Amino acid sequence: xxxxxCPFCGKRDHSEFSYGGDxxxxxxSLDAAQExxxxxxxxxxxIYGRQIETWQHLYGCRSWLLVERDTRTHEIxxxxxxxxxxQKMMAENR
Amino acid sequence: xxxxxxxxxIKNGFNGQKGWSRQxxxxxxxxxxxxxxxxxxxxxxxxxxxxxxxxxxxxxAVVEKGWIGGGNAGRNTTIIRSNYMxxxxxxxxxxxxxxxxxxxHELNYNVMFSQRAHIGIYHTQNALDAAARRYNIMRxxxxxxxIWSRDTIKKKIPHLNFADDARFPIHGxxxxxxxxxxxxxxxxxxxxxxxxxxxxxxxxxxxxxSIKRSTQKISSLHTSRGxxxxxxxxxxxAGNTSRLWQMAELGNLPIESHKLQAFVTEPIKPLLDHVVVxxxxxxxxxxxxxxxGGMVFGGDIDWYKSYAQKGNxxxxxxxxxxxxxxxxxxxxxxLLRHWSGVVDMSMDGSFFMCKTPLDNLYLNxxxxxxxxxxxxxxxxxxxxxxxxxxxxxxxxxxxxxxxRRGVHIDExxxxxDPKLHG
Numbered sequence: 001x002x003x004x005x006c007p008f009c010g011k012r013d014h015s016e017f018s019y020g021g022d023x024x025x026x027x028x029s030l031d032a033a034q035e036x037x038x039x040x041x042x043x044x045x046x047i048y049g050r051q052i053e054t055w056q057h058l059y060g061c062r063s064w065l066l067v068e069r070d071t072r073t074h075e076i077x078x079x080x081x082x083x084x085x086x087q088k089m090m091a092e093n094r
Numbered sequence: 095x096x097x098x099x100x101x102x103x104i105k106n107g108f109n110g111q112k113g114w115s116r117q118x119x120x121x122x123x124x125x126x127x128x129x130x131x132x133x134x135x136x137x138x139x140x141x142x143x144x145x146x147x148x149x150x151x152x153x154x155a156v157v158e159k160g161w162i163g164g165g166n167a168g169r170n171t172t173i174i175r176s177n178y179m180x181x182x183x184x185x186x187x188x189x190x191x192x193x194x195x196x197x198x199h200e201l202n203y204n205v206m207f208s209q210r211a212h213i214g215i216y217h218t219q220n221a222l223d224a225a226a227r228r229y230n231i232m233r234x235x236x237x238x239x240x241i242w243s244r245d246t247i248k249k250k251i252p253h254l255n256f257a258d259d260a261r262f263p264i265h266g267x268x269x270x271x272x273x274x275x276x277x278x279x280x281x282x283x284x285x286x287x288x289x290x291x292x293x294x295x296x297x298x299x300x301x302x303x304s305i306k307r308s309t310q311k312i313s314s315l316h317t318s319r320g321x322x323x324x325x326x327x328x329x330x331x332a333g334n335t336s337r338l339w340q341m342a343e344l345g346n347l348p349i350e351s352h353k354l355q356a357f358v359t360e361p362i363k364p365l366l367d368h369v370v371v372x373x374x375x376x377x378x379x380x381x382x383x384x385x386x387g388g389m390v391f392g393g394d395i396d397w398y399k400s401y402a403q404k405g406n407x408x409x410x411x412x413x414x415x416x417x418x419x420x421x422x423x424x425x426x427x428x429l430l431r432h433w434s435g436v437v438d439m440s441m442d443g444s445f446f447m448c449k450t451p452l453d454n455l456y457l458n459x460x461x462x463x464x465x466x467x468x469x470x471x472x473x474x475x476x477x478x479x480x481x482x483x484x485x486x487x488x489x490x491x492x493x494x495x496x497x498r499r500g501v502h503i504d505e506x507x508x509x510x511d512p513k514l515h516g
Contacts, residue, residue: 001407002398015408019398021511022350041510042441042497043346046336048401055398071351071401 002069005079007090008061020054023066023082047071054082095291097202117283118290123297123319127155129480130315130324132302132338133331134158136167136278137458137465139285139296140473141330141480143201146292148474149481154294155324157317159301163282166332166465169403169435171356171392173369173380174467175212175273176237179228180503183444185488188237190471191272197470203284205276206385212273213242213251215372215420217265225268242267251368253423261419262372275369275382275390281469305342310453312342328456328480330472333401333436335459344451347459348441348497350512352395354463355405357413357432359424361387372420378516379416388430391417395437395463395516405434437463443515444503447476448485448493456480457494463516 002014022044028036045051049072055065064082069075081087096102096115106113129145131138134156145151156162174194176187198204216222222241229239247267248256256264286296301318314323329338333351340346364383371380381391393413396406410432417424440446440460445468450457458476461468475489485493491501497510508514 013408014398014406015411019513021513022399038498039346042348044336044348044350044512045346046350046399048337048351051399053399069398071399074400074402074406 002074002076004055004065004067004076006057006060006063006065007079007081008063009057012057012060014055016057016059017055018058020056020064023052023054050077095287098204117287118296121295121297123155123157123300123317123322124295125321126323127295128153128324129155129326129328130322131156131328131330132315133329134162134286134296134298135165135330135332136281136285136469137332137461137472137476138328138330139282139289140469141328141458141476142294142296142473143285143289143292144473144477145481146289146294148477151481152293155297155322156289156294157297157300157302157315157322159299159318161298162286162296163279166435166437167278167282169356169433170278170466171380171382171390172275172278172466173212173273173382174207174276175270175369176467177212177214177228177232177239177268177270177273178505179231180444180505182488182491182503183505184232184235184237186471186475187468188232188235189474189488190468191237193470193474194276195272197276197281197284201284201288203280203287205280205284207274207276209272209274210368210382212270212369212371213247214268215247215262215264215370216267217262217372217374219265221374222266222268229268238270238272240269240271242269251366251370253365253421254370255420255422262374262377273369277385278466285473302338302341305338307342307452312452312455324454326454326456326480328458328476330458330476332438332459332461332465335438335457342452342455348494349438349460350399351401351436352398352439352513352516353400353402353405353434354392354395354437354516355409355413355432355434356390356392357410358384358388358390358430359427360430362389362427363387365389365423370420377412377416379413379420381417381421389424389427395439395513396434397513401436403434403436405432437461437465439463439512439515441497441510441512442502442504443506443508444492445472446492446494447472447479447489449479449483450494
């Protein structure tokens, strides 16, 4: 069982979380060229190794998280809140 | 090579089974081939066979990093069906089912294809109506499909859960009688043996390590067993497609690698004569009984991207819950093994079989969670694509460019999120 350390709730089984997807996609601006949008929506680097991905703590605090995980071994290296302002708030309160 | 026949079986019965030769050669890789197929799974082996058989081509090699039948060929639930609705898919899968029907004779190898019927269970009248529409469309392509009422199902498969308080109440079923299962290893071995007989070199333990290319062509392949040059190169590597694509410096693909688990129980006496399937609101389940007696079943993919050929526990629980909701009589049966394969989930749930930005490279990928049933037609149409350097009409929209054109072959209507197509 993969376990994810939620910044709010602590270490929990991944069955409490819902996988979002690739966390490294930078979606272009709305007026970007169609080709740029095509690549962002349809093409994936499909990383073999460490990648940043999004998970939601669905059956916990419902926060969206950025998780760094190895796709070969499922080992998790870091977990942080997806929302930049919340990341900052957590850092200040620590 | 000794062919299998009634005469040879009888003859060898009298001479202590000494007259059989090995099933295929174990050749050293040559320095050059006309066609090199990367990936010795069912699709790669079938492609090699049909290239040799249908187009009389020689000088073909299949290179496999592990052993044949050791990847997804040995990591599936062996279900064969052609109940696809969308244009391109339905012709393709119906062609595949038709090839399955004669495959044992074609290959002179018993693939144990058993047309035991695929019973798709539905839980409401609305779901049954939607499925009936799909089956009517299938029938227009010459496929078969029929509706069973709850009473008919009860008569044919009495040990399903027909209780009033069943979690997934059985309302009716859509049935494809020509569908069924086959023996997965036998398919790999049958294609390998038949391709080998036609002169194809099957080279195992031969991993592609790097690719040498010019702007327009692949010039040679570096493998763990030396450099191989090829006039044409074909990729058929399922979950590892993105890695090879990036090795060839071709950028990103509309594919994510996920893993799909399957399960088998200890063998029990004959219990289930058909393939029984249901899928509703987050529950997804398919089950059949192998010839050895094990209940073979599976469900959804694990949801998160993975290249690890190992499954995780939440799906074990989901699938066990589905099994008991549908067949409470399995409650005391022990799970014997479970395994996981890396599947190449595409953005619309349909496969890619196409030419590529490089002149001499061909791609066969994106089989999602359903590549086993596709193997014969995959080999058939991929061989045609490689030999004639143009896609057949049936697969003309199964190219990498289809999203640019707005052509989504999305059976589920789930959108461009690979994990939703499991």
